[in-house]
Amino acid sequence: MTPRRWLVWIAVSSKEQAERVSPELQARLAREHVARWGGVVVDELSVAESRDIVLLNDAAVAIPAYAKLYEHIQRRTFDVLICYDLSRLGRAHTLILAIVELCNRAGILVYEIENPPRALDEQSGYDAALIRALKAVGYQHEVEKMRARMAYGREGRAKAGKLTHAPPYGYRWRYEPDGGRAVEVDDTAAETVRRIAALYLDGRGIISIAADLNAAGVPTPAGKTTWLKNSVGAILDRAWMYAGYNEFKRGRPGYLRAPAGWPALWDDATAERIARERAARRANRHIPDTPSRLTGIVICEQCGRAMWQVRNESGSIRDADGTRRRAKFYCYPYHAGGSVSTKRVLAALQVALEELARVDLDNLPDDDDGQPAAIAARLAECEAAAQRHQAALRRADTAFVSGMMDEVRYQEQVRRLRAALEAVQSEGAQLQAEAAAAQQNGSRAERLAAIRAAGPAMLALTDTTAANAWFRHYVRVYVRANQVTEVRFL
Numbered sequence: 001m002t003p004r005r006w007l008v009w010i011a012v013s014s015k016e017q018a019e020r021v022s023p024e025l026q027a028r029l030a031r032e033h034v035a036r037w038g039g040v041v042v043d044e045l046s047v048a049e050s051r052d053i054v055l056l057n058d059a060a061v062a063i064p065a066y067a068k069l070y071e072h073i074q075r076r077t078f079d080v081l082i083c084y085d086l087s088r089l090g091r092a093h094t095l096i097l098a099i100v101e102l103c104n105r106a107g108i109l110v111y112e113i114e115n116p117p118r119a120l121d122e123q124s125g126y127d128a129a130l131i132r133a134l135k136a137v138g139y140q141h142e143v144e145k146m147r148a149r150m151a152y153g154r155e156g157r158a159k160a161g162k163l164t165h166a167p168p169y170g171y172r173w174r175y176e177p178d179g180g181r182a183v184e185v186d187d188t189a190a191e192t193v194r195r196i197a198a199l200y201l202d203g204r205g206i207i208s209i210a211a212d213l214n215a216a217g218v219p220t221p222a223g224k225t226t227w228l229k230n231s232v233g234a235i236l237d238r239a240w241m242y243a244g245y246n247e248f249k250r251g252r253p254g255y256l257r258a259p260a261g262w263p264a265l266w267d268d269a270t271a272e273r274i275a276r277e278r279a280a281r282r283a284n285r286h287i288p289d290t291p292s293r294l295t296g297i298v299i300c301e302q303c304g305r306a307m308w309q310v311r312n313e314s315g316s317i318r319d320a321d322g323t324r325r326r327a328k329f330y331c332y333p334y335h336a337g338g339s340v341s342t343k344r345v346l347a348a349l350q351v352a353l354e355e356l357a358r359v360d361l362d363n364l365p366d367d368d369d370g371q372p373a374a375i376a377a378r379l380a381e382c383e384a385a386a387q388r389h390q391a392a393l394r395r396a397d398t399a400f401v402s403g404m405m406d407e408v409r410y411q412e413q414v415r416r417l418r419a420a421l422e423a424v425q426s427e428g429a430q431l432q433a434e435a436a437a438a439q440q441n442g443s444r445a446e447r448l449a450a451i452r453a454a455g456p457a458m459l460a461l462t463d464t465t466a467a468n469a470w471f472r473h474y475v476r477v478y479v480r481a482n483q484v485t486e487v488r489f490l
Helices: 015-020 023-037 056-062 064-075 093-105 123-159 187-201 206-215 229-237 268-284 342-357 371-401 407-440 444-460 464-474
Strands: 005-011 040-047 080-083 109-112 171-175 181-185 245-248 256-259 298-300 308-310 316-318 324-326 328-330 339-341 475-480 483-489
Touching: 005 023, 005 064, 023 040, 023 080, 040 064, 056 064, 056 093, 064 093, 093 109, 171 187, 187 206, 187 229, 187 268, 206 229, 229 268, 328 342, 339 342, 342 444, 342 475, 342 483, 371 407, 444 464, 444 483, 464 475
Parallel strands: 005 040, 005 080, 080 109, 298 475
Antiparallel strands: 171 181, 245 256, 308 328, 316 324, 328 339, 475 483
């Protein structure tokens, strides 16, 4: 068996600790433990000063011992890091956690003289317990303090006309030889931004613009192939940034706009026109206080999300030129789901209810249609995905506060993960409602009998709120490629 390689860490954080457990005593105890377990000492690192440093990168710059420790870990020159106790690794919980996690990833055991593990081979469980304990003690507090300092710094940079995030689509970073960076125009993406603005000011809607970009095969800001309504809208909402201004807290209290140092894609007059048009169209898209009878029951077959309906009080949509179109349901991602008119959904429901009226409910098979099991399986998938996204968010927090991830990348990753988490949580809530409805509605024959008895009346009911509550309980309509593919009774 190859002898273990040990690295001895010696530190005191106060005069009292130095008198109680001196550096000499720590070194002697460490050597005794190494001799007991076997192996060799590859290095002894000593920290004689105490500082409130929270990031490992900062500690490596300020204190040579941390720089040598980091180098040893990266080169994997030792197998066990021995210290008197974990508090000797740093004063901040985030710094201790960063060192422990780096060691864990490198297959290095962290050994405390005061609290030794039962066996040196129990590395994974021991390190995991240490990490959980550190997080429970104060890690979240450090995260929140770091976020507060980030917010304060972002506001100061915004007032100075500097970006507080990655450059908006249409721009990119230009890195200077001296290590600095500046914002420059990305010619290809900038042309797409100008195209979106021109189409919008010409009267086109953001859904229509997204469809055009998808048809032309224009890559999205994320490099994907499908433009979303929100992707186009986000570009238009940054009209003033594309006019050469930096914005901070757009749409929230404390909003500010400051001249920036990057080239403008259009002038102030264009930015003002886009902003006014966005506000006018949002005001025109009136969503009644009462829901449609079909709200929440029209589902995109491809992505499983509920499709959203655009309508106003008259039940139609007003275009920019004043013309009206019939209300439609749209799929959030513009893929095969596309859109479907409300009229077509109602017609499909009518046909399904007529077919149900001819079903012999007394001779239905005893077995169910398998729907509850399918719902449960998909719900489990959503819950697992939510747990993965939450774990990824925690890892991003750890990487940021430990200095292993810069602020720009951290913000981008958190935004992406939170959006994904919200999507699966929304789908999970929808599935839970379906599962509850299927359970409450009794046997298959009982459910279908209730639907057959009340369905036609609900289609004609003037109280859309009551009708919608009934439809959510009993019905789902699935859509693919602009067509109703299935009416499913729960």
